[in-house]
Amino acid sequence: MGEHAGSQERIDYRRAAFVAAYSNTRALPPSTMPEVAFLGRSNVGKSSLLNALFSRKSLARVSATPGKTASINFYEADGVAFVDLPGYGFAKVSNAERAAYAALISGYFEDERSHNLAVQLIDIRHDPTPLDLESVEALRDLGIPFVVALTKADKLSRSKAFAARTRDARLLELAPERVIVTSAEKGDGMRELRRAIAEATT
Ligand SMILES: Nc1nc2c(ncn2[C@@H]2O[C@H](COP(=O)(O)OP(=O)(O)OP(=O)(O)O)[C@@H](O)[C@H]2O)c(=O)[nH]1
Ligand SMILES: [Mg+2]
Incomplete structure (x- = not known):
């Protein structure tokens, strides 16, 4: 757990606001509140999931073009920082850009700060990719508490979504409660995700 633990049991997501964007981890100011990073x-849906949590259409920038989030973007809601990270593994950006994004992600997690929770997103329609497995291993190695959000559940039937949860929990060696089925489009899983965030930041 991070050193900054909020005392509130519920977070007022309506208070969400953009704070700052960093394209260099050396520029990151020290944590002043608990942090939840996505x-x-x-293209897995990080920015969309943040907007769904905040019940806002476009606070975090979403686009049909992958590679949209190119910086570490901080939002704040009710004394909790929400951190939108660039995506990894996008083949169509340059090697230099891919390396820069990877450095931002690892730099953020290796920085000494209030890493209360990481939300690892994985597309519900596919098994975790090798990079997803690597990412989960890195969180484990760094001792960062995390949950998995399976995204875009609206693209599967309920029964297939449930099966994916069981399968991914097994593949990732996680208790099924730590794998949350979500849809930014339909709002599935928001209550469960908010509960995990509240528990990690209280
Ligand atoms: N059907 C459906 N589409 C979604 C959902 N979440 C995201 N998308 C779509 O997936 C695409 C990528 O979403 P983003 O939220 O920008 O993904 P991201 O992970 O932030 O992407 P990068 O910033 O490029 O790393 C967009 O076209 C979204 O509309 C969802 O729950 N359901
Ligand atoms: Mg994004």
């Missing part, structure tokens, strides 16, 4: 491959 990571996953490019």
